[in-house]
Structure formats: C-alpha cells, structure tokens
Amino acid sequence: MEIYRAQQRRRPQRSGAKLFFTILGAGALLALLGGLGYFFYLLGALPKVDRLADYRPPILSQVFGEDGSLVGEFYLERRTVVPVDKIPRRLIQAFVSAEDSNFYQHKGIDYLGIVRAAVKNVVSLRKKEGASTITQQVAKSMLLTPEKKFSRKIKEAILAKRMEERLTKDEILYIYLNQIYLGAGAYGVQLASETYFGKEVDQLNLAEMAMMAGLPKAPNTYSPIKHLDKAKERQGYVLERMVKEGYITQAEADHAKATPIEIRPLKKVNADQSAYFLEQVRQQLEQKYGEERLYKDGLKIYTTMNAEMQKGAYESVVNGLKALDKRQGFRGAARYLAESEVDAFCKKIEDGIDYLSLKQGSTYQGVVIAVDPAKRELTVRVGDRIGSITKKTMDWAGKLELVNAWGKPEAKRAIGLGAVLEVQVKEPDVNRAGALFNLDQVPESQAALIALDPLTGAVRAMVGGYDFKKSQFNRAMQAKRNPGSAFKPIIYAAALDKGLTPATVIEDSQVEYDSGQEKAWKPKNYDNVYRGPVTMREALTESINVVSVKILEQIGVQTAIEYAKKLGITSPLAANLTLALGSSSLTPLELTSAYAVFASGGYRTTPYFVTKVLDRDGRVLEEVAPPRIPVFTRMSSAAPAADGAEGDESAKPIELKLPAPAQEPVPVGAQGLSAVPVISPETSYLMTNLMESVVTSGTGSRARAVGRPVAGKTGTTNDMKDAWFVGYVPQLVAGVWVGYDQERSLGAGGSGGQAAAPIWTEFMQRALAGMPVKPFSAPQNVTFALIDPRTGRLAKEGTPGAIQECFISGTEPTSYSEGPAPAPEAAP
Incomplete structure (x- = not known):
C-alpha cells in the first residue's frame, strides 16, 4: 500500500517534467521554424547580386571651358572610376592588409577574423574592432541601406557569400576601390589620389599608398590635410601590416616611413568665380536631361566659357564694387565679440582657410585681439592664424579711433577689441603668424x-x-x-x-x-x-x-x-x-x-553657353554648331588720305x-x-x-x-x-x-x-591680353568727307575745327559751309 502511494506521489512529478520538456521542445521547434522562415524571407527579399557585374556607380559630371580646361563639376558623390589594372598592385595590397588580411582566403566571411575581433572587444570591454570583410563592405555599400540592425548583418553575410560565388576577387576589389569614401569629398582611390597628392593613382609611391589605405577606418581623423601626424601614425600601421602579410620587406616599410609626404592637392576649380555661369549651365541641362543623369551619370559638358576671361570678369567685378564701396566710407565692424566668444567664432571659420597658409588676395573674417593706438595697428586672428592691420593698410577708412578695450566703442568711427572685420590678405602668413592684412568690407551694391x-x-x-x-x-x-x-x-x-x-x-x-x-x-x-x-x-x-x-x-x-x-x-x-x-x-x-x-x-x-554634351561612355548627346557669319574683307576704318593721296593700300575698297x-x-x-x-x-x-x-x-x-x-x-x-x-x-x-x-x-x-x-x-x-589689336573696318559702301561740325556741311581744307566724318555712300553732304572760315579765338 505504501509502495502504491509512493508511486502515486512520484507520477505527477514525472508528468510535470515531461510536460516542461515537451513545451521546451515545441518552443525550440517553433523558433527554428520561425528562424528558417525569416531566413528564407530574407533570401527572397535580398537584392540581386548579378547587377554588380555591370558596376556603374554615380560619377561626377565635368564641365569644360572652350579650351578644354576643367571649369566645374556637378555631383552627389565626387568620384572618378578607374579600371582595376590601373590601380597599382601594392595599393591593393595596402588596402587588403589594413582592411581584410584574409581577403584572398575567405569566401566572403572571415570567421577567424570574427573570433579575433570578438576576443579583442571582450578584453577591451568595448567595441574596438569590427570584422566586416571587404566583400561585406561592398555588399553593404552597394546593395543595402546603412541601418544598424542585426537583420542587416545577416543580409550582408548572405550577399557576401553570393558575391564571392559570382564575382572574382579582382572584380570585388574594382568595386570596392572605386566605391569607398576616403575623405575630403573624394570617393574612390583615383579622386582621393588627386585630392591629397595631386597625382594619378598609378603614380603614387609606397608611402602615399599606405597613407591612403589608412583612411577608410576614419577618413576625417586620419586626413593628411587636417591631421598629418595622425595620418603618419596610421600609415605606419598599414606598412607594418604589409610586412606581416609578406607584401613588402621591413626595409621597404622603413624607407616608406622616412619618405617625406607632400600634400599637394590637385588645384580645384574656383567655384566662386564661375558660379553664375555654371548655375546657368546646370539649370539648362537639368531641365533637359534630369537631375539623376546630370549628377550621377558622368556627363562631359563642353561650354563656351573662356576660363581666363571668367576669372578676369569675377575679379574685375569684385575689385570695382570694393572700390565703389570704399568711396562711400567705412561702415564699421560687422559685430563685436566678447573675449570668451573669440575661440568658438574662429574655430567655425577654420575649415574655410587654406590649410597651408592664408591665400594672398583672399578676404576672410577676422577678430581684433589686440590694439596699439600709438602705432595705429590692429592684431587680428583669422581662424588659427594671426596677422596685423597697419595704419597704411587701413588708410582708405580715414581717421579711425582705435580703442584698447573689449566691447563696441561709443564713437561711431572707432574699432575696439572683439571687432569682427573683413580683412584681405596683403602678405600671407608664415608658420601661422605674421600675415599682413588690408582692412576690407563687403560691398552693399551689386554688379x-x-x-x-x-x-x-x-x-x-x-x-x-x-x-x-x-x-x-x-x-x-x-x-x-x-x-x-x-x-x-x-x-x-x-x-x-x-x-x-x-x-x-x-x-x-x-x-x-x-x-x-x-x-x-x-x-x-x-x-x-x-x-x-x-x-x-x-x-x-x-x-x-x-x-x-x-x-x-x-x-x-x-x-x-x-x-x-x-x-x-x-x-x-x-x-x-x-x-x-x-x-x-x-x-x-x-x-x-x-x-x-x-x-x-x-x-x-x-x-x-553649351557647345557639346557627352555621356559617360563618350556618346554625343548634343552638339552645337556655332553660327558662321560670312567672312569678308573690309577697307580700313582710317579716313581717306587728303589731297587725293593714295594712302594705305588697306584703305582701298574691294568689290x-x-x-x-x-x-x-x-x-x-x-x-x-x-x-x-x-x-x-x-x-x-x-x-x-x-x-x-x-x-x-x-x-x-x-x-x-x-x-x-x-x-x-x-x-x-x-x-x-x-x-x-x-x-x-x-x-x-x-x-x-x-x-x-x-x-x-x-x-x-x-x-x-x-x-x-x-x-x-x-x-x-x-x-584681350595676347589677342591681336584689330581696327574696326569699314565696308566698301562707307565714305569719308571733311565737314564743318558747326553746320554739318562740307568744309574746305584749313577750316578750323573741321573733322573727317563717315557716311553711307550717297548720304554725305554736297554743299559747303557758306562764308569765310571764322578766325580762331585768341587765347585768354
């Protein structure tokens, strides 16, 4: 009886455990089925990898002047695509060493890299290293949105595997190296090479290649333009990785580290001087071809602009308006800053300043940080640069009171500490100090x-x-x-x-x-x-x-x-x-x-404005034939020689x-x-x-x-x-x-x-500099006659004030002024 009761007591326990494991198993099965369902859902929703085989990324459209010089660009992403065979092998190796050392071994996902990154992140107690392969980065950039979700990482991995099945390693690298953002507005290695070093990508040396390969991790942080010291540090890391991967020797790495880096960006088009012309071209072409094509399809746009004339036009307008404005007098500082506001104000304008030096002739906003009334001299800070305005360089403003105190002076014609002034660089700075400025001001009139x-x-x-x-x-x-x-x-x-x-x-x-x-x-x-x-x-x-x-x-x-x-x-x-x-x-x-x-x-x-437009493949979309006015020879505009003289042969009319x-x-x-x-x-x-x-x-x-x-x-x-x-x-x-x-x-x-x-x-x-001097030539049917301007009639030789006047043949006067020519008035 006791045995029976014990069995009865144990039976509910056994049934409860069975029920628990049954529910657990069912839950696991449902989770598995749900996971598989979600997986297959993702598979069906993923974009096609096949379209990457015809890689046609957004590339910039370029605008050229009449002489073929580059005068402007239109783009959403500033990129120029180059074939993989133009990209130096060592540049590829530098990127692979820095970004994905197992690139040539893995099939899209680097499992060993994932484990290594996870261990480092656990040890450091924060996310310090990622494990995305180059293939995954291409998948994310080309086929997915930048959302930070777990589902995106799954999609990224699936697409990376598919890409490795359909594309060669070189094809993946071709997309990656043309697609990647490398800072300073440059997408792809070709434009980055031009932006930082003023070179074609196939002209880079090892030191420059390693520095460029260090940029993807943090383009702004490691920018050689803004932070050369950090860029050098990152360059050293890339070179050591190349040594470890067997791409270069230690001696080559050491030589590259010691190679001076010359930041020599390709001279950019001055958008300011041609902005109105380019905007007219932009509006015209956007209306004709659409925004998508203009900004992404790499059009080659040839215009009527003469780049040197355009520069001369812009500078002449600026100079003329400033001269006119200064004749109206100095209007005072744009505003006044408290001493505590100067640093923040100057940091805001640092990005607009040439990273090497202040540009001669350019105008910037500066803050007066010191005043010397005795010398009549102002010390001005422009961004992180220091310069001075002397008595001579602000003479045009007349007699100004210089106040060595912070805050807006009471006197109208006064400048004090904290004054925000327009200053033009007369002599550039050396080592961030010693610039000489002209006091300037922005004209209120237009032209x-x-x-x-x-x-x-x-x-x-x-x-x-x-x-x-x-x-x-x-x-x-x-x-x-x-x-x-x-x-x-x-x-x-x-x-x-x-x-x-x-x-x-x-x-x-x-x-x-x-x-x-x-x-x-x-x-x-x-x-x-x-x-x-x-x-x-x-x-x-x-x-x-x-x-x-x-x-x-x-x-x-x-x-x-x-x-x-x-x-x-x-x-x-x-x-x-x-x-x-x-x-x-x-x-x-x-x-x-x-x-x-x-x-x-x-x-x-x-x-x-536009003479020709080509698409990215070189096909002519439109071409304008300029009007052709019939060429003819005219007689010289010089008046006929007096007294029947033959005169210059060029003055003889032709038929x-x-x-x-x-x-x-x-x-x-x-x-x-x-x-x-x-x-x-x-x-x-x-x-x-x-x-x-x-x-x-x-x-x-x-x-x-x-x-x-x-x-x-x-x-x-x-x-x-x-x-x-x-x-x-x-x-x-x-x-x-x-x-x-x-x-x-x-x-x-x-x-x-x-x-x-x-x-x-x-x-x-x-x-007109360099153009031949040409006279205005008269058509054959124009004649000249000596006339008396007081009467408009013909004049005899010796008539005071008589002039040679031009007429359409048959309209010249036929009678002479009557009466003797008056005697010239005696000088007072």
Missing part, C-alpha cells in the same frame, strides 16, 4: 558683367553678382534695370536708317512736351548745359539728353521700338519719348546682345559686300542657333565709329585705357540708381551694370563712367 563673342553669340564670361553663396539671383540675365543713356545707340542706329547722318545738326535747347498731366515734361541734360546746334556725333559723344529725345521724336517712337526688337530686345518698351533716355527696363544680356549686332557687322546671334539684311536666318547647324542679318553693315559701322568717339573724347574716356580701338556707351539713370557701360572691340563685346538690388542712389562716383566703366576696362584689359 553684373556678361561678355559675348559678337560673331557667334558664345558667352565667354558671366558674373551675376558679388557673391553667389549669398545671392543666387543672376543679375546678368534676370535683373531688369533702366539702361539710361546706354539705350541711346539703338535710337541713333534707327535714325541712321531713317536718313540722318553723323553730321546731321540738331538744336540742343530746352524743350517741353505735353505729358497728359498737369505738369509738362521737360527733358534735361545731365550737366544742365545746353550747347545750341550740335551734330549727332557730338550729341552721342557727350550723351546729350535733349538731342536724343528730339531724334526719337523725329523718327517716331514706334520705329525705335521695332528697331530695338530687331536687335534682339524682348522686354516691353515704353511707347513714349522717355524711351530715348532709357526709361524701359532691360537685362544686361539683352542690351549687350543688341550691341553685339553693331560689332558683328549687322548680324544678330543667339547667346549660348565684296555682305548680304543685304533679310528676315530669314543664315543656316548654321544644330540647336536652332542662327546669325540673322538685321541691319546693314554700313549702319553697323557708322554706329561703331560714333561710339568710338564716346571713348576717345566723351563720357566713356576711362575705356581708353584698354589701349586699342574701342566702341562703347555709358549709361546713368536718375539719381545714379543704375550705372552702365557696354562696349566692344572686334573680337569681344561686354556689358556691365552696377546698382543696388533695392534701388537707391550709388552716391558719389556712381555714374556709368565712374562705377561701371572701370570694371569693364579692367575686364577687357585682362580678356
């Missing part, structure tokens, strides 16, 4: 410059403002401003085609017109001087407003509007007499293109003329570009000759400094809100506008001749 080839319409340079980073508004193409007197040549050209001549005499006298309002409109001359009878030449040379209005009245407003449209003006124009004074807003591109008609001999061309103006374009090739003859070559030449006088003896006299024949016209609007100069030589036409975005007076020195012409002149001096 635009655009330069075209008048024979093709190719845009050679364009600047749309002072600083693209602060304002992407392209004033060269988007800003519509009143051109003032710069519009007058269009009125005068229309008048020539209506039968007036450069010798036509018009009365410069006060006049008033019914404005339809209570007060009549009375146009005034800029200088409030009225000269009486003047010729059209004198009126344009001196930019006489009243005469321009009378000319417009004579030919008709609608005639002038139609003429402007013929020259390429598309903006709405005021249908009243104020049009003669440039009252209708135009863009600099419009007005400059209209002047290009005069420079080209009467042909209107379409401004364009070859341009086609007569027509509405049908001359066929020129692709992209709808055309050269349309819209006015006669004779009218074009007469206008050019008239505008030469503006430069030689009129309001555009500053342009004489170009040192060659120049035609051009100034423009200044009411209260000097807009300043213009548009002008040309036979090879190039350029227009400059200066003003404030929110219209207000430019103040002293803000006229077209003072604010815009100096920018134009500096640009043209630089743009």
